[in-house]
Amino acid sequence: MRGVGIAGPDALTQLFTRSALAADGLFMPNAAIHDWLEQRRRDNDFEVTGVPFSELTGWRFEPGTGDLRHVSGRFFAIQGLRVRTEIAAWSQPIINQPEIGLLGIVTKEYGGVLYFLMQAKMEPGYANLLQLAPTVQATRSNGAAVHGGRKPHYLELFTSQEHVLVDSLQSEHGAWCLRKRNRNVVVHIPGHVPERDGFCWLTLGQILRQLRNDDVVNMNARSVLSCIPVASGHNASANGAGCAGLCTTGRSVRRILHWLADFRSRKELVQEIIPCDRVEQWRRLPDEIVHVERRRFTVRGVRVEAASREIGHWTQPLLCPVDAGLAALVICRAVGETRLLMQGRVEAGTIDVAELAPTVQCVPGGDEGPPPRYLGWVLAASAERIRYDAVQSEEGGRFYHARSRYMILEADEEFAAQPPDDYIWVTFGAATELTGLGYHLNVQARTLIAALRSILA
Amino acid sequence: MRGVGIAGPDALTQLFTRSALAADGLFMPNAAIHDWLEQRRRDNDFEVTGVPFSELTGWRFEPGTGDLRHVSGRFFAIQGLRVRTEIAAWSQPIINQPEIGLLGIVTKEYGGVLYFLMQAKMEPGYANLLQLAPTVQATRSNGAAVHGGRKPHYLELFTSQEHVLVDSLQSEHGAWCLRKRNRNVVVHIPGHVPERDGFCWLTLGQILRQLRNDDVVNMNARSVLSCIPVASGHNASANGAGCAGLCTTGRSVRRILHWLADFRSRKELVQEIIPCDRVEQWRRLPDEIVHVERRRFTVRGVRVEAASREIGHWTQPLLCPVDAGLAALVICRAVGETRLLMQGRVEAGTIDVAELAPTVQCVPGGDEGPPPRYLGWVLAASAERIRYDAVQSEEGGRFYHARSRYMILEADEEFAAQPPDDYIWVTFGAATELTGLGYHLNVQARTLIAALRSILA
Numbered sequence: 001m002r003g004v005g006i007a008g009p010d011a012l013t014q015l016f017t018r019s020a021l022a023a024d025g026l027f028m029p030n031a032a033i034h035d036w037l038e039q040r041r042r043d044n045d046f047e048v049t050g051v052p053f054s055e056l057t058g059w060r061f062e063p064g065t066g067d068l069r070h071v072s073g074r075f076f077a078i079q080g081l082r083v084r085t086e087i088a089a090w091s092q093p094i095i096n097q098p099e100i101g102l103l104g105i106v107t108k109e110y111g112g113v114l115y116f117l118m119q120a121k122m123e124p125g126y127a128n129l130l131q132l133a134p135t136v137q138a139t140r141s142n143g144a145a146v147h148g149g150r151k152p153h154y155l156e157l158f159t160s161q162e163h164v165l166v167d168s169l170q171s172e173h174g175a176w177c178l179r180k181r182n183r184n185v186v187v188h189i190p191g192h193v194p195e196r197d198g199f200c201w202l203t204l205g206q207i208l209r210q211l212r213n214d215d216v217v218n219m220n221a222r223s224v225l226s227c228i229p230v231a232s233g234h235n236a237s238a239n240g241a242g243c244a245g246l247c248t249t250g251r252s253v254r255r256i257l258h259w260l261a262d263f264r265s266r267k268e269l270v271q272e273i274i275p276c277d278r279v280e281q282w283r284r285l286p287d288e289i290v291h292v293e294r295r296r297f298t299v300r301g302v303r304v305e306a307a308s309r310e311i312g313h314w315t316q317p318l319l320c321p322v323d324a325g326l327a328a329l330v331i332c333r334a335v336g337e338t339r340l341l342m343q344g345r346v347e348a349g350t351i352d353v354a355e356l357a358p359t360v361q362c363v364p365g366g367d368e369g370p371p372p373r374y375l376g377w378v379l380a381a382s383a384e385r386i387r388y389d390a391v392q393s394e395e396g397g398r399f400y401h402a403r404s405r406y407m408i409l410e411a412d413e414e415f416a417a418q419p420p421d422d423y424i425w426v427t428f429g430a431a432t433e434l435t436g437l438g439y440h441l442n443v444q445a446r447t448l449i450a451a452l453r454s455i456l457a
Numbered sequence: 458m459r460g461v462g463i464a465g466p467d468a469l470t471q472l473f474t475r476s477a478l479a480a481d482g483l484f485m486p487n488a489a490i491h492d493w494l495e496q497r498r499r500d501n502d503f504e505v506t507g508v509p510f511s512e513l514t515g516w517r518f519e520p521g522t523g524d525l526r527h528v529s530g531r532f533f534a535i536q537g538l539r540v541r542t543e544i545a546a547w548s549q550p551i552i553n554q555p556e557i558g559l560l561g562i563v564t565k566e567y568g569g570v571l572y573f574l575m576q577a578k579m580e581p582g583y584a585n586l587l588q589l590a591p592t593v594q595a596t597r598s599n600g601a602a603v604h605g606g607r608k609p610h611y612l613e614l615f616t617s618q619e620h621v622l623v624d625s626l627q628s629e630h631g632a633w634c635l636r637k638r639n640r641n642v643v644v645h646i647p648g649h650v651p652e653r654d655g656f657c658w659l660t661l662g663q664i665l666r667q668l669r670n671d672d673v674v675n676m677n678a679r680s681v682l683s684c685i686p687v688a689s690g691h692n693a694s695a696n697g698a699g700c701a702g703l704c705t706t707g708r709s710v711r712r713i714l715h716w717l718a719d720f721r722s723r724k725e726l727v728q729e730i731i732p733c734d735r736v737e738q739w740r741r742l743p744d745e746i747v748h749v750e751r752r753r754f755t756v757r758g759v760r761v762e763a764a765s766r767e768i769g770h771w772t773q774p775l776l777c778p779v780d781a782g783l784a785a786l787v788i789c790r791a792v793g794e795t796r797l798l799m800q801g802r803v804e805a806g807t808i809d810v811a812e813l814a815p816t817v818q819c820v821p822g823g824d825e826g827p828p829p830r831y832l833g834w835v836l837a838a839s840a841e842r843i844r845y846d847a848v849q850s851e852e853g854g855r856f857y858h859a860r861s862r863y864m865i866l867e868a869d870e871e872f873a874a875q876p877p878d879d880y881i882w883v884t885f886g887a888a889t890e891l892t893g894l895g896y897h898l899n900v901q902a903r904t905l906i907a908a909l910r911s912i913l914a
Contacts, residue, residue: 100722100810140725167715169722169809181809183722258624261895265557265626265640268597273730351809352626352638353557437894438718 012165013231019107019114020453022203027115027195030206037216040120040198041130046306048124052287056301056315066277066284068299068317074099075139076398078289078299078317080274081178083348086267091279093289093299094349095177095319095398099140100169103220104158104185106135107165108193108201115201116186117154117193121218123396124304125318127403131218131393132210135199153196163188166227168438170446171355173394174347176297176319178271181351181439184224204228208454214391215403219447222392226446230432230453252430256356259424260440263344264353271349296366297321300400318400323366324391325404327444328378330359331387331428331452334413338428338456341374341416345442355442356426356434373420378409385409388451394443404444406451428452469622470688476564476571477910479660484572484652487663494673497577497655498587503763505581509744513758513772523734523741525756525774531556532596533855535746535756535774537731538635540805543724548736550746550756551635551806552776552855556597557626558639560677561615563592564622565646565658572658573643574611574650578675580853581761582775584860588675588850589667592656610653620645623684625895627903628812630851631804633754633776635728638808638896641681661685665911671848672860676904679849683903687889687910709887713813716881717897720801721810728806753823754778757857775857780823781848782861784901785835786909787816788844788885791870795885795913798831798873802899812899813883813891830877835866842866845908851900861901863908885909 024030053061058071068078076097083090106117121133138152166186173180195201202210207225210216217225277284281292289299298320305313330341345357362372364379388408395402419425426434434440435449481487510518515528525535533554540547563574578590595609623643630637652658659667664682667673674682734741738749746756755777762770787798802814819829821836845865852859876882883891891897892906 098727099725102722140722164715167718169718183718185718257894258621261624261626261640261642265559265597268556270555437714 013229015109015114016165016204016228017231018112019116019204020208022113022205023209025115025201025203025206026110027201028206030209033202033206033210036200037120037130037132041128044122044130044306046122046129047304048129049303050287051301051303051315053301053317054286055303056317059301059315059317061276061284065275067275068289075316078276079178080276080279081348082272082274084268084270085346091274092296092348093276093279093282095180096273097139097177097180101140101182102136102138102155102158102185103134103182103224104136104138104154104187105221105224106154106157106193107186107188108190109188110201113203114188115203116207117195117199118202118207118221120198120200122306123218124302124316125396125398125400125402126215126218126393127401128215128393131396132207132216132221133218134221134224137220137397153199154193157187157189157193158185160187163190166224166229166436168227168436170223170227170435170438170443171351172443173399174345174350174355174442176349176399178273178349179351180349182220182223184227186224186228208450211451211454212388212390215393217392217450219393219395219443222447222450223443225453226432226435226441226449228432229436230429249427249429249433252427253433256424256426256430256434257440260344260354260356263422267344267346267353269346269350269353294322295368302400319398319402320400321363321402323363325363325402325444326360326375326378326407327358327404327448328360328374328407328409329445329448329452330374330378330409330411330415332411332413332415332425338452339425340428340431340452341411341419341423342426342431342445343423347442350442351439356424356431356440356445357442358445358448359423361444378407381409385411387455390451392447406444406447408448408452408455428456470686472566472571473622473661473685474688475569476573476661477665479570479662480666482572482658482660482663483567484658485663487666490657490659490663490667493657494577494587494589498585501579501587501763503579503586504761505586506760507744508758508760508772510758510774511743512760513774516758516772516774518733518741522732524732525746532773535733536635537733537736538805539729539731541725541727542803548731549753549805550733550736550739552633552637553635553730554596554637558597559593559595559612559615559642560591560639560681561593561595561611561642561644562678562681563611563614563644563646563650565650567658570660571645572660573664574652574656575659575664575678577655577657579763580675581759581773582853582855582857582859583672583675583850584858585672585850588853589664589673589678590675591678591681594677594854610656611650614644614646614650615642617644620647623681623686623893625684625893627680627684627892627895627900628808629900630856631802631807631812631899633806633856635730635806636808637806639677639680641684643681643685665907668907668911669845669847672850674849674907676850676852676900679904679907680900682910683889683892683898683906685889686893687886706884706886706890709884710890713881713883713887713891714897717801717811717813720879724801724803724810726803726807726810751779752825759857776855776859777857778820778859780820782820782859782901783817783832783835783864784815784861784905785817785831785864785866786902786905787831787835787866787868787872788909789868789870789872789882795909796882797885797888797909798868798876798880799883799888799902800880804899807899808896813881813888813897813902814899815902815905816880818901835864838866842868844912847908849904863901863904865905865909865912885913
């Protein structure tokens with residue numbers, strides 16, 4: 001890690017902070033972003049059509065198990081999962097993709113400001129078909145060009161050990177994927193980086209501003225943004241930059257790691273892969289895998305025709321949630337620091353029993369059982385408490401029209417002063433530091449960390 | 458985390474450092490430890506006898522799979538695992554124990570020195586039957602008294618959120634266990650803690666001194682010791698204590714996390730549980746599960762009769778390696794810091810593809826293929842390079858007579874100046890910090906981190 005990488009945590013966060021404060025950019029002014037995305041959307045003849053499973057090319061139901069797999073054995077499979085926690089047991093279909101994907105953003109410095117190379121990325125699952133994505137989204141399979149397509153652009157810039165600003169492994173949706181994870185990386189390239197068609201250079205401030213809109217910044221970009229370190233001034237007492245701030249944060253991080261280790265060992269999560277055919281209460285129909293009461297999600301096949309993807313057209317299964325989700329983070333500002341109320345959350349496919357999740361995470365109306373704690377408070381909150389409120393898409397390469405409403409609400413200082421079991425107050429600085437370590441904040445919480453930056457920037 | 462816990466990282470490491478420097482203790486002088494352990498060994502009528510599987514009580518081979526399970530569904534199971542990495546594919550029997558165990562040490566301060574409450578613990582797998590263990594070794598199952606025994610002593614001291622000095626999740630042997638992990642905890646109890654029969658108070662210095670001997674400090678204790686933070690002075694430049702030292706270490710930690718994330722995403726590890734009966738090249742005989750060429754390990758049944766355990770007698774399966782292992786760490790001292798040459802290592806049951814492992818980790822003579830890199834150098838090293846050389850037992854509750862030779866060897870500064878792919882130099886300070894984060898150093902590497910402390914103390 002030479003160049004910028006060696007500059008140390010303070011210089012690194014300063015570099016990011018300067019970029020976050022750059023509210024507009026030289027290469028693609030804010031005023032042009034919307035039109036550019038629209039233009040990309042029009043230029044690319046991109047159509048997604050539902051097809052029965054029999055029309056999926058290269059995908060088949062494995063005899064004996066009913067698992068839906070690609071004939072290459074690569075990409076992902078729809079399998080069955082039997083889950084046991086200390087309070088419940090169930091089985092469900094789940095996406096199993098054991099390989100680690102790469103979500104990478106290339107940055108370069110121009111005029112003292114860090115620019116991020118973002119991609120206008122088509123994905124079949126987005127309701128609006130195209131969103132701002134990291135420079136590279138690659139699985140091992142398409143990195144190695146297994147499906148016969150071409151290698152993703154810029155992938156070669158991530159093979160160097162140098163100039164890495166951010167690098168951590170992060171989880172995906174535990175409700176839908178079995179221990180799925182991605183490497184989230186930001187690299188700094190000192191030399192010339194060509195700007196290819198469909199890519200543009202934006203400051204961190206520009207991207208965060210876009211994040212205030214619905215459905216513009218894709219889930220992978222939000223995840224990578226959440227891993228970017230924040231200046232200590234954001235979290236410690238007003239003049240807390242530098243060592244004192246780091247130490248305060250360090251102690252806070254240790255306290256949360258302890259809390260989470262305790263939570264993980266008190267809870268139980270036993271995951272057992274079973275044949276998809278043997279998942280109770282789910283049926284395979286010609287065009288969907290579905291719960292008998294149409295709960296949670298279905299699995300369907302789509303045909304995709306696109307000009308801008310690594311290959312021009314393909315078919316694949318997608319997971320389609322029956323309802324939109326809600327992820328709400330309650331924050332509180334006291335003594336110059338922002339604190340976040342988070343919960344420990346166990347989901348079917350969670351990598352290590354539990355991760356920190358938003359204050360409220362649910363499918364309003366869709367979940368069984370009583371409404372989750374604080375949902376009533378969130379839905380009844382007056383407008384002046386709402387700091388962030390936008391609908392964002394989840395991953396568009398595996399999920400179809402999976403959207404969630406993300407909210408940040410500010411509570412009074414006395415709110416949940418003694419949080420109930422399974423909830424903990426976390427400073428913003430500690431939360432971002434934990435995010436950087438990987439596998440501690442779930443994907444919804446990471447979107448909200450990025451959203452919180454967008455309103456603090 | 459109040460009391461000592463809130464004192465911050467510096468006060469915390471000072472507390473541990475003072476205890477490490479206390480070469481003898483007030484409660485159990487060094488001279489008495491050996492006799493005390495011998496006395497405990499004699500006092501406890503403890504016998505381990507091999508029995509055919511048919512004589513295991515409460516264990517049975519599941520019809521249809523041949524998995525060896527406890528009738529309660531708890532404890533652990535012997536299942537089959539099919540493994541695929543980017544260079545090899547194989548299947549093998551494996552221990553599957555999805556719950557997180559607790560390895561906890563209670564400490565108290567006396568005369569300004571921290572004392573550790575250690576247990577003389579009988580385990581059926583130890584060749585010498587009894588070793589120094591953490592205060593508590595508990596699975597969820599015996600924590601909840603599932604097998605009808607009594608709860609482990611002192612377990613209640615670990616339920617508080619306060620006074621926690623160390624707390625992280627750590628992996629076990631990836632070659633033998635599927636994603637097995639334990640919570641490693643050190644708590645500080647300000648009030649009176651009764652010293653029960655079979656327990657004694659030792660300083661960290663005393664325990665580290667015992668670690669220089671063969672087969673005294675058990676694997677779980679070594680793992681917990683490896684998580685204890687070290688003073689920055691140990692690793693940064695001479696006057697590196699405090700902030701500058703922390704920042705140097707912080708940068709070093711980030712560099713290694715990046716290296717490991719890259720390694721994990723470049724390598725591949727696909728783990729699929731299969732019926733034990735369908736593991737290729739392995740056979741189930743009446744008294745063992747064995748490789749057709751008697752490679753690697755066998756699984757056998759034992760009957761245990763003991764007075765000191767939670768219950769007086771029981772039967773269980775144990776995994777018996779065919780040969781002793783070797784784990785050697787090459788270190789180098791330069792410019793006032795100690796650096797460790799580590800490798801990224803993928804094993805069948807590794808939690809997240811790979812962890813950092815010792816420079817050499819193998820079963821000399823037992824492994825297939827060419828000898829591992831640096832093995833020749835280690836075995837040919839002259840006596841003055843050898844800083845540590847002791848035989849230690851692996852976990853005695855799952856493995857039978859599983860022993861490894863642990864070595865630390867000092868190389869010249871120019872040794873592996875440009876380490877080959879898959880190897881990395883790590884400062885001692887960064888290695889201990891990474892250990893504290895959990896899941897980054899494998900269990901053999903952690904024993905060597907503890908061993909390194911024993912020779913630096």
